[in-house]
Amino acid sequence: MQERIRSSVLQIIDGSAGTRGEGAYLVDLKVKGPQRARKIEILVDDDSGVRIDQCAWLSRRLRELLESDEELLALVGEDFEITVSSPGLGEPLMLHRQYVRHCGKIMEVTYTDEDAVQRELKGRLLRVSLSEESRPHIVIMPEKNRKKGSTPNREEVTLYLDQVNRAVPLAQL
Structure with missing residues (x-):
């Protein structure tokens, strides 16, 4: 049914x-x-x-x-x-196509790295590539680490969508 x-x-x-x-x-x-x-x-x-x-x-x-x-x-x-x-704010993205609409927004992404370790990343979604010629991926700029005395990683991070376990757009204040 x-x-x-x-x-x-x-x-x-x-x-x-x-x-x-x-x-x-x-x-x-x-x-x-x-x-x-x-x-x-x-x-x-x-x-x-x-x-x-x-x-x-x-x-x-x-x-x-x-x-x-x-x-x-x-x-x-x-x-x-x-x-x-429509999916509400804070709902995980379910389709690759949904990433396009969230370009420029802050996201919280849980992914599996090359060593099969699950990691979390919070940052701004900069670019989305859903091209059939290449492996679909997103590019995220990590947010600044707010802990005093730590050096933030401020390099763009490319994640292939088959690595992403969960991606949630966050409210921007």
């Missing part, structure tokens, strides 16, 4: 060119609860940030599609709730 709903969401997104939903892409989809009280949670993002009207448009189109497809409606149940939203 979840794959069938995912396929429907992708169909709606693919057909959104020239509409209020244009530009959004699927990040994650979860179907929760029993059939009598089903909850469908959809996370979408956009390269320039998701707008509320995009979420509302996608939610309406998905509801219309589910209600018009008797087979799918029988799977989901007639009493269902749809939530379409």
Whole structure:
């Protein structure tokens, strides 16, 4: 059922060119609860940030599609709730494409180095390369170490995305 709903969401997104939903892409989809009280949670993002009207448009189109497809409606149940939203601040990035939108922002990254040691890095995301010709990677400028008497490492760090275990954009004050 979840794959069938995912396929429907992708169909709606693919057909959104020239509409209020244009530009959004699927990040994650979860179907929760029993059939009598089903909850469908959809996370979408956009390269320039998701707008509320995009979420509302996608939610309406998905509801219309589910209600018009008797087979799918029988799977989901007639009493269902749809939530379409964007990943919140502090949520880990799930797709490589999401890094592009966070260029210039502070991130906390957990990665595995060449020696298979897990490390953490906090810094500003400077560049993202998702080119198919080279291994996808990001470049981060580490934040200054605030400990008194320590010498901060202020060289750019390149991390290949297959090394990254978790990357979380942080609030900037």
